[in-house]
Amino acid sequence: MDALSIAIAVFDSGVRLSVPLLFACLAGLWSERSGVVDIGLEGKMLVAAFAAAAAAHATHSAWIGVLAGVGASVAFALVHGFAAISQRGNQIVSGVAINMLAAGLTALVGNAWYSQGGRTPPLDGAARFQPVTLPGAEAARGVPVIGPLYADVLSSHTVLVYGALLATLLTAVALKRTRFGLRIRAVGENPAAVDTAGVSVAALRYAAVIIAGVLCGFGGAYLSLAQAAGFLPGMTAGKGFIALAALIFAKWRAWPALGACFLFGLLDAISIRLQGVSLPWVGLVPVQAIQALPYALTVVLLAGFIGRAIPPRASGLPYVKER
Amino acid sequence: MTERVSPGRTEPGGRRWYSIAAPTDQRDDDPRMTATPALAIELVGIHKRFGEVHANKGVDLAVRRGSIHGIVGENGAGKSTLMSILYGFYEADSGEIRVNGAARRVRSPGEAIAAGIGMVHQHFMLVEPLSVTDNVMLGAEGGPRLAHGARQVRAKLAALARDYGLTLDPDAVVGDLPVGLRQRVEIVKALVRGADVLVLDEPTAVLTPEEADGLFRLLRILADEGKTVILITHKLREIMAITDRVSVMRRGEMVATLDTAATSPAQLAELMVGRRVLLRVEKNEARPGAPALVVENLVVRDAQGTARVDGVSLQVRAGEIVGVAGIAGNGQSELLEAIAGMRPIAAGSIALDGAPLGAAERDPAQLRRLGLLHVPEDRLRTGLVPSFEACESAMLGFQDEQRYGAGALLDRGAIVAHTLAEMEAYDVRPRAPLLKTAKFSGGNQQKIVLAREIERGPKVLLVGQPTRGVDIGAIEFIHRRLIALRDAGVAILLVSVELEEITALSDRIVVMCGGRITGERLPDRTDERDLGLLMAGVSDRAA
Numbered sequence: 016m017d018a019l020s021i022a023i024a025v026f027d028s029g030v031r032l033s034v035p036l037l038f039a040c041l042a043g044l045w046s047e048r049s050g051v052v053d054i055g056l057e058g059k060m061l062v063a064a065f066a067a068a069a070a071a072h073a074t075h076s077a078w079i080g081v082l083a084g085v086g087a088s089v090a091f092a093l094v095h096g097f098a099a100i101s102q103r104g105n106q107i108v109s110g111v112a113i114n115m116l117a118a119g120l121t122a123l124v125g126n127a128w129y130s131q132g133g134r135t136p137p138l139d140g141a142a143r144f145q146p147v148t149l150p151g152a153e154a155a156r157g158v159p160v161i162g163p164l165y166a167d168v169l170s171s172h173t174v175l176v177y178g179a180l181l182a183t184l185l186t187a188v189a190l191k192r193t194r195f196g197l198r199i200r201a202v203g204e205n206p207a208a209v210d211t212a213g214v215s216v217a218a219l220r221y222a223a224v225i226i227a228g229v230l231c232g233f234g235g236a237y238l239s240l241a242q243a244a245g246f247l248p249g250m251t252a253g254k255g256f257i258a259l260a261a262l263i264f265a266k267w268r269a270w271p272a273l274g275a276c277f278l279f280g281l282l283d284a285i286s287i288r289l290q291g292v293s294l295p296w297v298g299l300v301p302v303q304a305i306q307a308l309p310y311a312l313t314v315v316l317l318a319g320f321i322g323r324a325i326p327p328r329a330s331g332l333p334y335v336k337e338r
Numbered sequence: 339m340t341e342r343v344s345p346g347r348t349e350p351g352g353r354r355w356y357s358i359a360a361p362t363d364q365r366d367d368d369p370r371m372t373a374t375p376a377l378a379i380e381l382v383g384i385h386k387r388f389g390e391v392h393a394n395k396g397v398d399l400a401v402r403r404g405s406i407h408g409i410v411g412e413n414g415a416g417k418s419t420l421m422s423i424l425y426g427f428y429e430a431d432s433g434e435i436r437v438n439g440a441a442r443r444v445r446s447p448g449e450a451i452a453a454g455i456g457m458v459h460q461h462f463m464l465v466e467p468l469s470v471t472d473n474v475m476l477g478a479e480g481g482p483r484l485a486h487g488a489r490q491v492r493a494k495l496a497a498l499a500r501d502y503g504l505t506l507d508p509d510a511v512v513g514d515l516p517v518g519l520r521q522r523v524e525i526v527k528a529l530v531r532g533a534d535v536l537v538l539d540e541p542t543a544v545l546t547p548e549e550a551d552g553l554f555r556l557l558r559i560l561a562d563e564g565k566t567v568i569l570i571t572h573k574l575r576e577i578m579a580i581t582d583r584v585s586v587m588r589r590g591e592m593v594a595t596l597d598t599a600a601t602s603p604a605q606l607a608e609l610m611v612g613r614r615v616l617l618r619v620e621k622n623e624a625r626p627g628a629p630a631l632v633v634e635n636l637v638v639r640d641a642q643g644t645a646r647v648d649g650v651s652l653q654v655r656a657g658e659i660v661g662v663a664g665i666a667g668n669g670q671s672e673l674l675e676a677i678a679g680m681r682p683i684a685a686g687s688i689a690l691d692g693a694p695l696g697a698a699e700r701d702p703a704q705l706r707r708l709g710l711l712h713v714p715e716d717r718l719r720t721g722l723v724p725s726f727e728a729c730e731s732a733m734l735g736f737q738d739e740q741r742y743g744a745g746a747l748l749d750r751g752a753i754v755a756h757t758l759a760e761m762e763a764y765d766v767r768p769r770a771p772l773l774k775t776a777k778f779s780g781g782n783q784q785k786i787v788l789a790r791e792i793e794r795g796p797k798v799l800l801v802g803q804p805t806r807g808v809d810i811g812a813i814e815f816i817h818r819r820l821i822a823l824r825d826a827g828v829a830i831l832l833v834s835v836e837l838e839e840i841t842a843l844s845d846r847i848v849v850m851c852g853g854r855i856t857g858e859r860l861p862d863r864t865d866e867r868d869l870g871l872l873m874a875g876v877s878d879r880a881a
Binding site for chain 1: 451467473479
């Protein structure tokens, strides 16, 4: 393979790997901009992946699978919302509980239903999302460089990939240009200001938490219905946490979140590509070292290269009217 | 006394059209007042309980349209609770709110806004990273898309700038604005929402005297336009200077409503406290001795490297009180903390009793042993531990002393007994050493801190904001204690944002602005205007 086709293959794989990160990152963005810290992204994606695979298996419809995934994720989001908003509980504890509950529950129910060690049966056909070919992709393939780039990196992904792009656009526009977005931005910085302006703090935060649930639902469904063909226990593999890192990296903004998630996806793709490859001077790099690359880079990037990332001021703080 | 907006005077803009002549009030005969109800706001029999505390006990209040109505009372008298009920923050247990003569339920700020009530909170309700426009339209965006609302808000901002001189840059980020302008944003927020009644809670706490005068001129113009202003304050000077009528609250009850012209600060103070109060601190001439605290060219930098204290030199002699005046945030806090050993110093020297302090001595514990004691500005953050029992807060920093027990174990009995003795001496109420510190009122918490520090026999006492959030009765007590301490030969460095306190207590006044000393004055040879100019950084004319 020549350098170009390797690059294109890596980029293509980077796009695929960054999509669940992007969904989770946008989910975290909505939640945290409203003032609710969400470390339960991982758990919500996991239940969504399971519910999507189970529903798709039962109905042979990928779309019903997505619906089920979104429903399960929103249900978990509401639990987090109830604890964090209505009960003014500790948001970190609630998020950890969501993650543990999701990990345990999916394995338990999966084993009880399918007796395949927590897996769902493999999905195929209409139960999975198939790649869509963008118009003109085949015709463009002949054009040097740009052609394969369009045909392989941009085209031939599942509809959920384009959905993630659309979600980024919608998030950016909604936050910046709509009344709802202004209120969300305000409630994450100073809920008292929103309250005294006659707007319900709880309603805004619930709305944001539900949006986070929906986005995590798509992310989870993508894992089990598009990237893989079925559910595997623990298949989120820390993506919810990497998404949180990307969120900080992007300083809680939508388009930078897209960039950050693509960067992390690309790193992941490169690390897969490097397995078993002998590098000049270094020699054969151990698989474990390569797999650790994205995480190591996350630490390095977060430690020194992004400058001060200031979270929304009220994030993590339950809103209590002062006496 | 400072000037009062006198009844006969024509205000800027010549819009005065009613008389506020006090004793014979003829406003009810004014034809303009019969057209619409003369009372903009009526509160009738308002009761509100928070658990044990009966914050409002059957409060009645009637506020005339187009007037500036002051509400005074000590901390905890129930003023803020009453206004929070009017603004829908709390719902009253019983009672009625009437707006323009008609009973209305006001159960949320949204309903208050709909009823034409706007509020400027003491702690601004602003979103700092957002622009002025975003802040003003928050909650009143006029549609799901922002662009339309933003255009309207800009037009309204321009109109307010034209009509009232309320100039604001619509694109400025609120977090970058000085406090005076932030307050302006709050006022504009209320006006843009069509408020007819404007409630201001302690609006001048953060302003320079000049800014406060500007605010008062604005309030007068608004009142002349027919808007109604309710001003909550504990500063009697402001009540006398600006209000038409004044209501006094004490312990949850409304004790009097008077025409301002027919009352005096002494009468109001008496009504607030329920007994006669000395507004001026009685003190003898100071007899200063040798310099006890000498600070030379002190520079203190913050974490970003900005000089918060920029070459300050001052000395405090035994038996005198030196007051540091200034608007909050001009380096006074950092100065105090640096002298107390809580902050590193970047340059300069500090000497105690003629002996320069080395780095090893500039440590809070060591300084205390040397006789430099400190009543910190923020008693809840640095002076006390709110969740501790009072007796534990009363020994903080001195827990190693013999009297609290020997060796590793503390002697509970001795601690409680000692705290009780301090509580007796400083009249801390209730005398309950085992009660949580947070349960005491601000004044009593402050007395606990003062007792702890003063009982150690200081040579130099640093005092920051000794009466912030403290009621008049306790202020009097604290002031008398500080004077007695001065007379006993202690050198006292007092930092306060209350000019009245500085002028009443100090034997010398230094004024800080931007980390530098902009002037030094004797309290009997200066006035508020003079100090205000120095506080605003207008350099010393005497130089």
